[in-house]
Amino acid sequence: xxxxxxxxxxxxxxxxxxxxxxxxxxxxxxxxxVRRQPKKQFVKRLExxxxxxxxxxxxxxVLRLDTGDVAVIHLGMSGQLLxxxxxxxxxxHTHVVITFTQGGQLRYVDPRTFGELFVTxxxxxxxxxxxxxxxxxxxxxxxxxxxxxxxxxxARTTKLKPLLMDQTFLAGIGNIYSDEILWExxxxxxxxxxxxxxxxxRRLYRAIVEVLHEAxxxxxxxxxDQQYVDLHGRPGEYQLLHQVYDREGQACRRCRTxxxxxxxxxxxxxxxxxxxx
DNA sequence: ACGCCCGCCTGTAAGC
DNA sequence: TGCTTACAGGCGGGCG
Numbered sequence: 001x002x003x004x005x006x007x008x009x010x011x012x013x014x015x016x017x018x019x020x021x022x023x024x025x026x027x028x029x030x031x032x033x034v035r036r037q038p039k040k041q042f043v044k045r046l047e048x049x050x051x052x053x054x055x056x057x058x059x060x061x062v063l064r065l066d067t068g069d070v071a072v073i074h075l076g077m078s079g080q081l082l083x084x085x086x087x088x089x090x091x092x093h094t095h096v097v098i099t100f101t102q103g104g105q106l107r108y109v110d111p112r113t114f115g116e117l118f119v120t121x122x123x124x125x126x127x128x129x130x131x132x133x134x135x136x137x138x139x140x141x142x143x144x145x146x147x148x149x150x151x152x153x154x155a156r157t158t159k160l161k162p163l164l165m166d167q168t169f170l171a172g173i174g175n176i177y178s179d180e181i182l183w184e185x186x187x188x189x190x191x192x193x194x195x196x197x198x199x200x201x202r203r204l205y206r207a208i209v210e211v212l213h214e215a216x217x218x219x220x221x222x223x224x225d226q227q228y229v230d231l232h233g234r235p236g237e238y239q240l241l242h243q244v245y246d247r248e249g250q251a252c253r254r255c256r257t258x259x260x261x262x263x264x265x266x267x268x269x270x271x272x273x274x275x276x277x
Numbered sequence: 278a279c280g281c282c283c284g285c286c287t288g289t290a291a292g293c
Numbered sequence: 294t295g296c297t298t299a300c301a302g303g304c305g306g307g308c309g
Contacts (some may be wrong), residue, residue, distance in 0.1 A: 001302035032286085059303075077303055078287075093287080112286045114303060131304080158279075167304085174302055221302075225289070228302070245302095265281060266300085 001077045001227050004140060004172025005215035005238060007059050010081055013231035014054035014061065017083050021100040022050040030095025033110060036118040045069050045119040046098065058135050058171025062125070069119050072129070076114030082107045083231045135171040140212050144170075149205050153193045160204070161189035161269060170208070176221055176245045179270045181207045183243045188276045189262075189269050214241065221245075244270040 002010070026043045028034050034042045045067065053064035061073040061081075073081065082091075084105050090097065096108040096117055108117060126133045136152075137144050156163055163169055164178040173181070182189055184207035187200060196204070215221065215238040222228045222235035223246060229235055239246075243253055247270060248261035257274040 003302055006302075074303085076286095077301070110286095111288065112301090112303095114285065162280080165303095176302055223302075225301070227288095266283085268300085 001079070002075050002220070003059060003174035003177050004056075004138070004212055005177070005218075006220035006228050006236065007056055007061060007075065007172070008140060008216050009219045009230050009236060010075075011054050011056040011061055013083070014063070014081070017231055018051050018063075018100070018106055019054050020051065021102055021104075023047055023098055024101040025099045027097045027099075028095065029097075030093075030110070030113065032113040033095040033108060033115065034117055036116065037120075042117070042119055046071060056138075056141065057132060058138055058167055059174070060132060060135075065119075068121065070122055070125060071117065071119050072125070072132070073108070073117050074115050076110065076112065076116070078112040078227050079108065079110040079115030080227070080229060081231055082109060082229075082233060131167070134168045136167060136169045138171045139208050140172070140216060143209075144205075146202075146205060150198075150201055153196075153201060153204075156193055159190045159192055160187060161264070163193070164208075172212070173208075175267055175269075176242075177211060177215065179245045180215075180243060181211045183272060183276060184211050186275055186277060189264070189271060214238070244272060246270065 023046050026046045028039045028043060049065040049067045051063050052066050055062040059074065063071040065071060084107055086099060086105055090107060091109050093111045094107050094109050098106040120129065156169065158166065160182060161178050164173045164181060185204040187204060218236060218238035218241060219230065220228060220236035221239040223239060226235065244259050247259045249258050252259055252272040252275055255274045257272055259270055260273050262269045
């Protein structure tokens with residue numbers, strides 16, 4: 001479900017709501033959510049720890065702990081983190097509940113169970129967790145120098161859409177934002193980096209930064225299924241500004257041409273056949 | 278090293 | 294009103 005803007009919105013919520021709090025108890029009820037280490041070890045390394053910071057790397061959330069460990073959260077397709085009071089009934093598919101000494105809980109809810117939580121050390125993050133060690137630059141967290149972007153892009157031969165979604169190229173972009181970025185850049189999903197003019201590379205670079213920043217500003221995209229909500233259960237608003245994603249047959253806001261949906265593999269790609277060349 | 282396809286899951290909506 | 298099928302923000306692995 002969530003891509004960089006949604007995860008960043010949740011990170012900001014964690015910064016306000018759980019950083020500074022101390023973990024009292026941890027309950028793991030789901031069987032798949034904590035799968036990288038024994039559940040007992042996960043619980044033991046969290047209980048008693050104070051959360052000292054909330055970071056994001058691509059689509060991963062990293063909570064720093066005063067024990068020196070870090071708690072890593074990946075939401076997969078349907079994961080939610082929700083702030084709640086202990087007396088409120090837990091929603092269906094609540095798999096992990098973290099209760100704080102000051103009261104209140106952080107709940108991990110995930111119907112499809114693709115997401116996961118684990119506790120590790122900062123050292124192992126880069127080494128023993130390969131998907132985090134090989135993450136590309138994060139276009140919101142660290143501005144990418146233009147020259148470096150052009151260099152990185154031209155070193156790859158993958159078509160633009162799968163390249164944007166490749167987490168080792170750039171971290172945080174998924175199916176929604178790759179389509180939105182390519183519309184903004186006026187480029188088709190199947191162009192190769194080598195086919196781009198300098199001006200087109202510049203447009204792509206600018207579109208990546210602009211679309212992601214705008215989406216963060218509007219607190220991410222919540223689609224009809226309401227699966228993405230922030231810590232307080234509130235939806236985002238960037239879906240109102242989507243130009244192509246989930247707009248098959250609707251008029252392009254720039255040229256009125258109907259938006260086309262194509263299947264690439266098993267996933268949908270939306271684009272304007274007139275504006276995107 | 279790549280691109281494609283599947284599997285991992287549940288819920289919802291569309292189609293018959 | 295069913296029952297069945299397709300599809301959904303991610304990712305890793307296996308295949309050719």
